[in-house]
Amino acid sequence: MNNTDFYDLIYTVPLSELRERYPVAQDFFENLNIPPLDESQPLPDALMDVDAQWLDEFGITRQEIADQLASFLGTMTESEPARSIGCLTIIGGTDKNGAPEDITLDILPGSVVSIVGPTGSGKSRLLADIECLAQGDTPTARRVLIDGAAVPEDERFTLEGKLVAQLSQNMNFVMDLSVMEFLEMHARSRSIETDETVLRECFECANSLAGESFGSDTKVTQLSGGQSRALMIADCAFISQSPIVLIDEIENAGVDRRAAVAILAKREKIVLISTHDPLLALGADRRIVIKNGGIFRVIETSPREREAAAEFERIDRQLSDARAKLRSGERLE
């Protein structure tokens, strides 16, 4: 259905039928704040009863209402198929001094890449380049390709905000909704049929990641830091359609980050984690080392490093066990 089809429909079917077929039309009339209309007629006929003074005061004509409804329905019913990515390629540009990065990096869905480097070294710049699908036109002159090809200019805008989901320690929930209402609202905005099982799965996943469990009727604003992070990660995995997930330094407290990364990878996401934590850095298949604003090198995680990571994990588990025991009033003996 395009706008012209909606236009025809608006002119021919009674308003009641139009609303029944497209419940989202309700939002349009609410936004417009229009007085109640005779639903048994098509919109343009029903509008003939609207007071001319009302139209004048709200600065709109009958024709414009019909036009805007057609365009509204066109936009809101647009199905947004998830943009799947077979391969993300980063082609090096230059660092702060103009030295070439001399690198081509292919990242496939389901793989995890960590980004390491001192604060201010240019990690955020790299994440920003990926987010805007840089085409040699950002300060780093890097190029980012999808499935081996540059993304056309107009598509860069339509993809903006849909390709990349971001997660960071500073993010909070601000909506006054319960966990389940929140997930439903997000699913609705993504035009996903509100599938109970997906929402349930997402909720259970969040709970399995959180140190302390929470109910589906808990308000999202009342969740602890760890629970919030767990819900955000599960939501990225199950509801957000974005094929790339950028994670910026999330802390360990209250959320199982390694399990989180594994879930995202299992959902065929491309996961990039900017981190200072050895466990996360070594948990990735590869790590990008950033120095002086540029990609200094890319290191494949070696078998020895994997062994070291396993040892760190053991220590980490010990620490969290101790934390749990202390919390429940036990002695560490």
Add this chain to the structure above:
Amino acid sequence: MKLITVAGPPSSGKTSVILRLAESLGGKLGVVKFDCLTSFDKARYDAANVPVQVGFSGKFCPDHFFVNNVEGGVLWGLRRDLDYLVTESAGLCNRCSPHISGVLSVCVIDCLSGVHTPRKIGPMLKFADVVVVTKGDIVSQAEREVFSWSVKQANGDAKILFVNGITGQGAFMLGKVAESAHTITTLTDTRLRFTTPAAACAYCTGETRIGEGYQMGMMRHIEYDI
């Protein structure tokens, strides 16, 4: 010179976004700031070496004040040899918008302001070509997506860009849109995208007393029920 009208509620991050835009553009950018009584933005523009003129509407309707002065702003920009002229206004009184046909129009809102805000703020968002969403770095990904959807409901044709006013992330894409703005030499005979309010009553001329006996001119009354 390319002209861009930027509008948005107070404290939504307009000045920060414009400063980030100035950084990401190659050419020289200047700003005309329209405000009502006070403005603290001049110092920020001065500090960044961005030429700025501030106009206060004072006792006049801020919407009418904008229309009466925007053309003078264009002449100022041309005299200053600017590549980009940005008008910044706090969405005037929310009933109106400073957006002009044929001129790139930007609405700045922040996603802390509530998910229904895009549907509430009216013509300055509804008639914008670009909706810039700020403060996205402190809310969840899900809320950013719901917010985008809410913007789309109010204005399905606008480009939606997330810009971080502090780090500048996203300003690059806004710069790309700014480069595509039309070059103008005058605004004479161009049209506003939405009407300004009718206002010619006693209160327009400084009346402060309340009461039926003081109300004169054009006015409108609520029909309260019993």
